[in-house]
Structure formats: C-alpha cells, structure tokens
Amino acid sequence: MAETTITPEEEPPALALPFIFLGDHVLYILTDLGRMGIFLFSALVGIFRRPFRFRELLKQLNFIGAGSLAVIFFTALSSGMVLGLQGYYSLHKFGAEGMLGSAVSLTLIMELGPILTALMVTGRAGSAMCAEIGIMRISEQIDALECMAIDPFRYLISPKFLAALISVPLLTAVFDIVGIFGGYLAGVGLMGVNSGSFLSGMQQSVTNHDIRLGVIKSIVFALLLVWICAGRGYLVQQIRGAGFGAESVSRVTTQAVVLSSISVLIFDYLLTAVLL
Amino acid sequence: MTPSTPENTPDIAIEFDRVSKSFGQRNKKHRVLNEISFTIPRGLTTVIAGGSGQGKSVTLKLILGLLYPDSGRVLVDGINVPSLNKRELLKLRTRFGVLFQGSALFDSLTVFENIALPLRERTKMSEDEIRSRVMATLDQLELSGHEDKFPAQLSGGMKKRVGLARALQLEPEIVLFDEPTTGLDPVMTREIYQLFDSMQKRLGYTAVIVSHDIPGVFDIADQIILLNKGEVDVFTDVNEIIHSTKPYIREFAEMTMGDLFTRPEKEKCH
Numbered sequence: 001m002a003e004t005t006i007t008p009e010e011e012p013p014a015l016a017l018p019f020i021f022l023g024d025h026v027l028y029i030l031t032d033l034g035r036m037g038i039f040l041f042s043a044l045v046g047i048f049r050r051p052f053r054f055r056e057l058l059k060q061l062n063f064i065g066a067g068s069l070a071v072i073f074f075t076a077l078s079s080g081m082v083l084g085l086q087g088y089y090s091l092h093k094f095g096a097e098g099m100l101g102s103a104v105s106l107t108l109i110m111e112l113g114p115i116l117t118a119l120m121v122t123g124r125a126g127s128a129m130c131a132e133i134g135i136m137r138i139s140e141q142i143d144a145l146e147c148m149a150i151d152p153f154r155y156l157i158s159p160k161f162l163a164a165l166i167s168v169p170l171l172t173a174v175f176d177i178v179g180i181f182g183g184y185l186a187g188v189g190l191m192g193v194n195s196g197s198f199l200s201g202m203q204q205s206v207t208n209h210d211i212r213l214g215v216i217k218s219i220v221f222a223l224l225l226v227w228i229c230a231g232r233g234y235l236v237q238q239i240r241g242a243g244f245g246a247e248s249v250s251r252v253t254t255q256a257v258v259l260s261s262i263s264v265l266i267f268d269y270l271l272t273a274v275l276l
Numbered sequence: 277m278t279p280s281t282p283e284n285t286p287d288i289a290i291e292f293d294r295v296s297k298s299f300g301q302r303n304k305k306h307r308v309l310n311e312i313s314f315t316i317p318r319g320l321t322t323v324i325a326g327g328s329g330q331g332k333s334v335t336l337k338l339i340l341g342l343l344y345p346d347s348g349r350v351l352v353d354g355i356n357v358p359s360l361n362k363r364e365l366l367k368l369r370t371r372f373g374v375l376f377q378g379s380a381l382f383d384s385l386t387v388f389e390n391i392a393l394p395l396r397e398r399t400k401m402s403e404d405e406i407r408s409r410v411m412a413t414l415d416q417l418e419l420s421g422h423e424d425k426f427p428a429q430l431s432g433g434m435k436k437r438v439g440l441a442r443a444l445q446l447e448p449e450i451v452l453f454d455e456p457t458t459g460l461d462p463v464m465t466r467e468i469y470q471l472f473d474s475m476q477k478r479l480g481y482t483a484v485i486v487s488h489d490i491p492g493v494f495d496i497a498d499q500i501i502l503l504n505k506g507e508v509d510v511f512t513d514v515n516e517i518i519h520s521t522k523p524y525i526r527e528f529a530e531m532t533m534g535d536l537f538t539r540p541e542k543e544k545c546h
Contacts, residue, residue: 136382144380147340148394148446149369155397 046158065167076175080182101198102205104183118221126229133233134249168222232256290316295348310506321483326503373443379435381427388423
C-alpha cells in the first residue's frame with residue numbers, strides 16, 4: 001500500500017507498550033471472529049438464495065464426497081482392523097472377547113468415525129477449498145464477481161457448505177461400516193472370535209442414541225471444517241501476518257487445516273460431554 | 277439511496293468530494309488520498325495517472341464500493357456510494373463494467389463461459405440468445421475460435437480482450453479499467469488502447485482508466501487526473517501537464533515522459 005503521508009503520532013510510554021500490544025491482539029482476534037461470524041451467516045443464507053447452483057453443488061459433492069471415498073475407505077479399514085486387534089488383546093485378558101463387536105462398533109460410531117472422517121476431509125478437500133478460494137481472492141476473481149453484482153456466497157461459497165454438510169455425514173456412515181467390517185476381519189477372521197457373538201454384541205450395544213450422537217458430531221464437524229477452510233481462504237487478505245500473494249495462500253491454507261483439525265477435536269470433547 | 281444534488285450536473289458521471297482514505301494501524305497510518313475532489317464527465321475517457329502507490333486503484337475501489345472513504349463523498353450519478361446498503365450497492369454495480377489488472381478471469385471456466393457468466397447470472401436470456409451474443413462479441417474482439425480455451429491457454433493480450441468482452445456484456449454505463457496494459461509489450465499495449473478507444477466511441481460508455489503507462493495512455497484520454505502524494509490535479513490535455521509550472525508535476529512529467537519530451541521546443545532545437 002502507498003506510503004504517501006505518514007501521520008505522525010506521539011510515541012507511547014514504554015510501560016504502556018505491553019498493554020497496547022495485548023489490546024491490539026485482542027481487538028484483532030475479536031475483529032477476526034466477527035468477520036468469520038459474518039462469513040458463516042452469509043454462507044448459510046446463501047444456501048437458500050436463488051437461483052440455486054445445482055450443477056456446482058453436484059461438482060462439489062463429487063469433489064468432497066466421492067473424491068474422498070478412497071481415503072475414507074482405507075483409513076476406516078485400517079482403523080477398524082487395528083481396533084479389532086487392540087480390542088481383542090485387551091478383552092482377551094478378561095476373557096471377554098465376545099464384547100469385541102460392541103467395543104469396535106461403539107468406538108467407531110461415536111468417536112473415531114466422525115473424527116477421522118472430518119480430519120481426512122479437512123486434509124483432502126478442506127485444504128484444496130481454502131487454497132482455491134484464497135487464489136480467487138488474491139487474483140481478484142471474487143472482486144470480479146462482486147463487480148458483476150453476483151453474490152460470491154451464493155455463487156461460490158454456499159454450494160461448498162451444502163456439499164460438505166451432505167457429504168461428511170454420508171462419508172462418516174461409510175467409515176463406520178467399513179471400520180466395523182475391518183474390526184470383524186481382524187477379530188473374527190484373524191483372531192478367531194466367534195462371528196455370532198461379534199455381531200450380536202454389536203447389535204445389542206449400539207442404540208439409536210449412539211448413532212444420533214455420531215450423526216450430530218459429523219454434521220457439526222462438517223460445518224466447522226467448511227467454515228474454517230473456506231472462511232480463511234475468503235479472508236486471506238485480512239489475516240494478520242499471512243503475507244502477500246502465493247505465500248499468503250500457502251500460510252493461510254496451513255493455518256486453516258490446523259485450526260480446523262483442532263476445532264474438530266475440541267468440539268468432539270464438548271459434544272461428547274453434552275450429549276453422551 | 278441519496279438523491280441527486282443540484283451541484284451534480286447531468287453530464288457528470290462520477291464525483292469525488294473531499295475524499296480522504298488512509299491505510300494501516302493507528303501508529304503507522306498512511307494517508308493515500310487527502311481530501312481530493314474531482315469530477316469524471318459522462319461518455320468520455322478519463323485517465324487516472326500517477327506513480328505507484330499514489331491511490332489510483334484505491335480510487336477505483338472507492339467508486340465500486342469495495343472500499344469506503346474515511347471522509348468525503350463518492351458520488352455516482354449523484355448517489356453517494358458509501359451510504360448504500362449491500363442490496364443497493366449490488367444494484368449500482370450492475371451499471372459498471374470492470375476490467376481488472378490481471379483480467380480476473382475464472383480459471384475453471386472457458387473463454388465462452390467467462391464471457392457468458394454475467395448474462396447467465398444477471399439476465400433471463402435463453403442459452404441460445406446468450407450463445408449468439410457471446411459469439412458476436414468474440415467476433416468483434418477478434419477472439420473467434422478461442423471460445424473453448426481456458427484462461428491459462430491465452431496470451432496476455434487475449435486475456436485483456438476476454439476481460440473487456442466480459443465487462444461489456446451487460447452494456448454498462450461506466451467501464452473501469454485497472455492497469456489494463458500491465459505485463460503487455462509496447463505493440464500489444466498500443467493495440468489494446470486502440471481497441472479500448474474504438475469500443476468506447478462505438479458504445480459511448482464512460483471510461484475510467486487507471487494506468488501508469490505514461491504517456492501511451494494519454495493518447496485516448498479526454499481528461500487526465502494526476503494523483504500525487506494524496507493531492508489531485510486535473511488536465512484536459514497532455515500539453516497542460518508538460519507546461520505545468522508546479523514543480524512536482526514537472527518532475528513527474530520528466531520522469532515518466534522523458535526529458536526530451538517535456539523540454540520546451542526552443543531547447544529541443546539546440
């Protein structure tokens with residue numbers, strides 16, 4: 001930005017500097033939260049604005065949902081198999097191998113399924129989303145939309161929100177099913193646990209409440225990841241310390257993935273504490 | 277919306293009234309525009325010139341409502357842009373066409389889709405009507421045959437022409453050009469200016485060109501606004517700049533147009 005006229009101001013006393021620094025940071029955080037709040041509101045309102053971008057929604061469903069299937073499948077299979085082996089190892093000590101189906105399914109449905117799906121989608125689709133929107137911002141493509149009187153939220157952001165809100169719970173369901181299958185493979189196939197006791201244990205212990213908890217978590221995580229990833233990209237030029245140009249997009253993308261992952265973990269605890 | 281004020285005569289499209297704009301935090305504040313006032317006449321080409329960081333692009337963003345002034349009024353047809361709400365601003369922007377510095381074409385859309393975008397999103401035209409209109413524009417701008425290419429497959433000059441085609445689709449009353457020849461070679465720059473000039477004369481819109489390409493851009497200017505250190509000077513002819521007695525304008529002219537160009541005729545002969 002131009003350095004045409006520097007407005008001179010009196011140097012503050014040295015003792016006031018820590019307070020100025022602290023106040024400045026608090027104000028920045030509040031402003032940033034405010035911007036992110038307005039972003040979330042605008043994106044959610046944009047979902048209901050016409051004309052709907054059905055084709056863009058399908059494209060995003062394909063990218064976020066179908067595109068993540070492979071990574072979800074392998075993560076779920078490996079997590080489920082590890083759970084099966086670890087669960088067998090622990091339960092065998094108490095002669096309670098019959099509880100393996102219950103342990104694997106409850107762990108996957110209530111915890112690992114929603115969390116790992118959200119983390120995988122953040123890493124695969126969230127980062128790409130953040131970088132794409134960030135590049136569109138710095139190359140003035142979003143300004144161009146505004147100048148053509150096209151709402152960038154309805155056109156660009158809201159379809160991503162809707163696609164994430166649809167895809168992530170479905171991917172979580174896929175994760176749960178594949179994970180349970182992995183646990184079955186390891187427990188029944190490799191360790192010789194009785195198939196009937198594995199399945200009946202699962203059937204008896206998993207309730208609608210557990211499934212509902214998993215679904216609620218997956219929806220909240222989907223909202224968190226798409227909000228943070230898309231929001232950081234959209235606000236790339238207003239994020240302090242992000243720098244300029246391509247560097248700012250790379251920094252903000254890293255920040256978005258870290259923030260999103262941490263938020264998912266924190267909200268997992270909060271939701272479990274409230275809803276369990 | 278703010279009603280028209282008597283001082284806004286009908287032939288004035290845009291008016292800056294004592295506009296100030298600063299950037300930065302409290303102890304590092306940089307004033308880019310310092311109570312500047314000027315008018316942009318309707319149906320003509322106005323060039324906003326000045327060195328880097330003098331607030332040229334800021335001026336465009338103020339007109340579009342992408343930035344807000346710290347004080348003063350930015351009037352478009354007598355409507356004070358900073359006082360508009362989001363919906364009114366969107367409505368006002370339908371009257372603008374903008375060609376961005378980097379063309380701002382959508383990477384994931386083809387040339388055809390880029391140009392058709394404002395028609396698809398802002399009008400109720402059928403796909404057939406949109407196709408025929410876009411193809412006609414492509415033909416006018418000598419872009420026929422490139423409609424299925426993506427922006428990454430185009431040269432710099434072609435990107436500018438596609439950007440111009442997109443900016444003109446909704447038949448805007450005012451077209452803003454932000455550093456339109458950045459990155460182009462001198463021959464292409466000249467061609468692009470000729471194209472701008474011919475399109476402006478054909479369609480009659482108000483053109484506002486922000487550029488540091490001096491003196492090239494002056495060839496198509498009906499009015500020149502010179503921004504320098506937060507202040508503004510308005511000229512109707514490049515000779516007024518050359519013969520200005522203000523030291524900083526002389527300095528600017530010599531730096532941008534060359535000593536030979538700005539030296540008085542008598543001196544040139546010796």
